[in-house]
Amino acid sequence: MTRENTTPTTRRLRVMQSFGAPRPTTNPYIHMLDESLAKEPGIEHLRFDYKRALLGKYDVLHFHWPETLLGGTTRPKRLVRALLASALLLRLRWGKVTVVRTVHNVELPSGISRWERWFLQGVEDHTSYRIALNQHSASFGQRSCVIPHGHYIDWFAGVPPVEAEDDTLGFVGLIRQYKGVESLIGAFKGTLESLPDTILRICGNPTSELMRQEVESLAREDSRIILDLRYLSEEAFATAIMGMRGVVLPYRFMHNSGAVLAALSLGRPVLVPDNEMNRDLASEVGPGWIHHFSDDLTPGDVIAFREAVSALPVEPPRLGARGWADAGRRHAEAYATASRRRA
Helix, strand or coil: CCCCCCCCCCCCEEEEECCCCCCCCCCHHHHHHHHHHHCCCCEEEECCCHHHHHHCCCCEEEECCHHHHCCCCCHHHHHHHHHHHHHHHHHHHHCCCEEEEEECCCCCCCCCCHHHHHHHHHHHHHCCEEEECCHHHCCCHHHEEECCCCCCCCCCCCCCCCCCCCCEEEEECCECHHHCHHHHHHHHHCCCCCCCCCEEEEECCECCHHHHHHHHHHHCCCCCEEEECCCCCHHHHHHHHHCCCEEECCCCCCCCCHHHHHHHHCCCCEEEECCHHHHHHHHHHCCCCEEEECCCCCHHHHHHHHHHCCCCCCCCCCCHHHCHHHHHHHHHHHHHHHHHHHC
């Protein structure tokens, strides 16, 4: 009598993300990660919903920006979300779910309530494995790995190409306090004598009315500054970048920036703060693509950048190590490692 092969089939890990179905306004990082994980054969990719998160069966919960589970447009909605988030922490405390977190930001968000801080600290306390986006934030020993932020080449592939305007620099993206748009305007105004014909375009939506008023007031004093202060669709975002000779990102603190990779993916050089992460990225992508400034941005930094980007580099930026298919595979490996170490 012949015995049948009874070798058990390895069960796929059920991995729930902390995001739901991506919407048109969702961060492109989430769109691309969602797509790559859905194609990954080693896991069962689950999008977040509270019914499944609280009552369903899954092995791993992967947080990205956990604060997005909070908030709400009305007080009742905020209360409901607070109760659900509290219940989720209890599930994580008493259940057998492995918690993984991608370190998108190294500090807690500013301006949050005491309860929000408690929730975010609770997520941190339950996290057993971390994914860093660069080696400089991977300070978690054996309980972490590095998976670099993927490129945007495929994401913007359908946007019609636009030639760069010879004498145009710019900033593109949400205008937040820490991004230093005010300092960029101030530094640019100091270049009038050296760059009388250069245009500075500021494109993006301010996150507050006060920020909008401040940017408009500062820019009003220099006719070379052109403002486009609105929400930009992905096509408008890409078109704005391609229309610039170089992109200036005058962040007061830069840990990981999708805007840098977006500009590089669209073939435009960037001026960014001088730090370890950006120096590593400059070595990775090749000469001529990443330029640095130290401390506060100065008129001299802007002038030097304008001169440097008068001609684009001959070789395109090297972004081959940041493909999303590879990112999906590496995430699946990270989930498997995290689950084994928790067992």
